[in-house]
């Protein structure tokens with residue numbers, strides 16, 4: 001088996017601001033594995049501030065793996081990219097052809113100023129999205145309350161509103177913001193605080209479903225979240241969780257514990273987005289997933305990972 005690695009940079013049209021800071025571009029390592037006439041593709045793209053390896057560390061780990069492909073990298077972004085490429089290679093060698101399908105995706109709203117926010121939400125509605133996700137906790141509580149209020153006025157009740165605090169609130173701030181909004185209109189809040197032992201109380205006080213995302217770091221932590229009853233939804237990012245095998249394993253554990261799953265992009269490039277789309281079709285075909293991120297880039301990503309009327313298509 002041959003492994004080829006290639007670096008690539010994708011520029012975001014405008015910075016994505018979260019509680020972890022501003023992201024302006026994505027550095028990606030594209031991975032191709034080849035066995036006879038068969039190919040598999042993946043990519044690794046660590047993002048600073050999310051507790052992953054650095055880009056340089058991912059490069060080194062993948063270079064070592066390319067010399068010895070039978071020993072997978074252990075660093076999360078490097079492992080996920082390698083496992084994705086191997087999963088597609090296995091499908092190719094087994095002559096598995098995935099059937100056509102489509103999955104709903106949400107629009108990501110990250111603008112902090114009101115005019116840009118209104119524009120992003122209006123565009124999302126006009127583009128046919130069935131869910132919008134607003135990044136919160138990157139500004140003060142009053143501004144977040146105002147932003148949430150504006151969105152609930154703009155969208156009708158058929159469109160889901162999801163929030164993502166990226167662990168940026170304290171328990172008090174989370175309760176202050178959420179109890180000052182029309183809680184019945186908020187379908188989900190991801191990572192309200194950085195301490196999952198707060199989440200059950202936040203869920204009880206507000207009635208809003210809680211999503212675990214960054215906290216899904218390793219098996220021990222996943223088991224802890226399940227034991228705590230901390231989250232009603234797991235937001236699974238295959239590109240940092242270990243690729244398709246790990247994503248399938250966690251999805252199965254979630255299902256056994258009545259926890260919903262959403263498959264999400266990590267501002268991924270085209271290969272990781274395609275793999276996430278395929279996993280969404282396989283594991284939760286009726287959910288609305290966090291995979292509508294291709295239009296955030298200046299570069300044109302392939303059409304099969306571009307949302308059309310709020311859906312990604314597999315042709």
Ligand SMILES: [Mg+2]
Nearest residue numbers: 164190213235
């Ligand atoms: Mg999130």
